[in-house]
Amino acid sequence: MxxxxxxxxxxxxxxxxxxxxxxxxxxxxxxxxxxxxxxxxDQTNVAARTLNGLFQEFQQARIQRESELNARYAERFRA
CATH class of the missing domain: 1.20.5 (Single alpha-helices involved in coiled-coils or other helix-helix interfaces)
Structure with a gap:
C-alpha cells in the first residue's frame, strides 16, 4: 500500500x-x-480559470439533476 x-x-x-x-x-x-x-x-491564471469553469459546470449539472430528482420524488407522493 x-x-x-x-x-x-x-x-x-x-x-x-x-x-x-x-x-x-x-x-x-x-x-x-x-x-x-x-x-x-489572461495567461497567468489558466489553471485557476480551468478549475473554476469545471466547478461551475459541475454545480450546474448537480442543480439540474437535483431538480429532476425532486420533481420525480414529488410526483411519486402526489399520486
Missing amino acids: VKRLFWIGVGIAVGVVAVSKAQSYVKANTPKTAREFILGP
Missing part, C-alpha cells in the same frame, strides 16, 4: 512538472496571438 501511494505521488509530481514545463515552452516559443488563442488573454 505504501509503495502504491509513493508511486502515485511520484506520478502526480512528474505530471505537474511536465505540465508546467510545457506551458513555459508554449509561452516562450509561440507568437503572442497564437499564445492568446491557446491559453486565452
Whole structure:
C-alpha cells in the first residue's frame, strides 16, 4: 500500500512538472496571438480559470439533476 501511494505521488509530481514545463515552452516559443488563442488573454491564471469553469459546470449539472430528482420524488407522493 505504501509503495502504491509513493508511486502515485511520484506520478502526480512528474505530471505537474511536465505540465508546467510545457506551458513555459508554449509561452516562450509561440507568437503572442497564437499564445492568446491557446491559453486565452489572461495567461497567468489558466489553471485557476480551468478549475473554476469545471466547478461551475459541475454545480450546474448537480442543480439540474437535483431538480429532476425532486420533481420525480414529488410526483411519486402526489399520486
